[in-house]
């Protein structure tokens with residue numbers, strides 16, 4: 160079971176802040192599963208995203224090919240910023 | 243001259259003399275305007291060693307060449323003065339409408355000198371400039387001041403900058419406020435204004451800023467506005483959730499400070515996030531002058547009605563950093579800070595210092611006064627009670643009014659002050675973004691994020707994603723770029739949030755079209771570097787000791803982050819700082835060589 164947390168516009172789309180996903184071996188597979196469950200999920204991330212696996216940005220791991228396993232936490236933000 | 247008027251106002255509050263002076267294109271090409279013009283004038287005219295609260299300190303209020311134009315976010319101004327909190331330069335930046343109005347009155351800056359004996363305000367309507375009695379305004383909070391002045395001047399459109407009771411009482415963390423909730427906050431400029439007995443500046447400007455090539459300018463800014471609108475942050479996340487959208491991002495990345503930076507993860511972050519605010523209290527957003535982004539929030543609470551804010555920084559300062567989760571209490575506290583004219587980051591930082599001193603047993607109940615709420619983490623009563631005491635310098639509040647550094651020193655707990663050069667730190671634990679930590683240590687106004695916002699590359703990925711724990715030369719160079727570029731954005735009179743969508747070339751395009759210049763991006767960055775070096779020079783002349791002051795609180799250098807994604811991390815400042823000096827072309831001990839200054 161992968162623990163997923165989503166934020167900003169993604170909360171409205173998913174209808175919840177947290178969810179559990181099974182059967183994803185990479186972040187990419189996880190996004191595919193989420194997109195099939197919540198239509199338009201990947202579209203929200205088209206212009207950019209901030210995805211953390213156990214707190215580390217996937218861009219400093221293996222990008223969308225970063226492997227994930229049971230018990231991992233994946234956090235997904237659409238592009239957001241401020242200061 | 244285009245963009246700039248080539249004119250500034252000098253008002254001496256001791257002699258009551260009012261003069262219009264000029265500056266020229268050659269100087270503009272060196273200093274651009276606003277923040278750059280301010281440091282140029284201060285270095286030229288003032289001994290950096292003056293007492294910041296004496297009549298000898300000058301208070302410069304300056305919009306930039308793009309302020310008052312239709313350039314996106316062109317409503318900003320800077321307050322440049324010697325800070326009573328740090329003893330060094332401060333350049334506090336604010337949005338709203340006041341800066342644009344001052345520019346449209348025909349001035350590139352207002353230089354305030356001396357000090358009045360009695361409370362006064364300055365009234366400016368284009369060429370009419372008067373120093374008027376403000377005895378009836380003294381002691382008034384923000385909303386009353388604005389209302390009284392509008393009625394008195396019979397002008398609904400008048401734009402006002404003022405100080406609250408905190409500035410009047412020379413509270414070292416007092417802000418200058420404008421347009422109700424906008425603040426030039428950092429470094430205590432409100433106390434400088436208070437020391438001059440200047441309660442307010444009321445401005446009405448009716449002129450169009452001169453633009454070199456109007457057609458080209460309009461085309462250029464249309465292109466830049468479209469870029470901002472198309473950007474997912476400037477045109478999406480920021481308008482929808484405001485800066486508070488950062489709460490969850492920074493918390494999930496493990497650098498959202500809680501309980502005076504004892505940790506970088508706050509359990510109740512979501513409850514105080516932009517998402518929660520939009521759900522519960524938001525009624526609309528409220529853009530500053532000519533701003534297509536509109537990050538500012540208008541919230542409504544049953545207790546205080548409609549108010550603006552709080553920003554991300556204020557939520558951390560008055561929330562997580564005090565262990566407080568309740569968003570309604572934070573919104574109320576933010577509103578109080580605005581009413582009294584206080585910098586929210588420093589107010590929260592000072593309270594956080596007090597709370598840790600209390601936790602560690604250095605500050606005892608007997609010090610706090612009868613019926614004072616205990617300074618316990620998470621106690622929302624702390625906010626209302628101590629903010630009022632602090633703003634009025636009543637009882638224990640008189641000690642809080644000195645800011646966190648001096649407070650910690652009074653109780654022998656300097657290690658519990660989380661700030662740099664006596665300025666309380668903003669909302670990012672540097673153990674989770676080391677380049678940002680180097681920024682804190684080297685920032686000319688002390689512990690500030692906004693003049694070198696490395697969170698942008700290190701966490702958010704703008705203009706490119708950099709590993710927050712990479713400390714290579716690339717990182718140091720990016721920091722220097724951010725420092726120099728921000729000096730340009732500030733000096734142009736624009737909002738830093740345009741970096742979500744615009745790059746260095748875009749600022750060049752807008753400036754060239756407005757000013758009628760043909761400078762390259764590198765030449766603009768050179769101006770930014772000059773401004774940065776001049777500010778550093780001011781600090782060195784004021785007595786800055788780089789060795790002991792270009793640093794971070796021990797907590798970040800020696801205490802590993804206790805939990806979260808950055809568990810075990812400290813900031814490797816020692817490894818970065820010498821390379822920063824070298825890449826800046828400074829000496830090994832952080833001083834600026836003569837040849838550099840000649841440029």
Ligand code: SF4
Nearest residue numbers: 530533535536537737
């Ligand atoms: S982005 Fe926000 S702070 Fe900046 S000018 Fe626009 S509304 Fe004001």
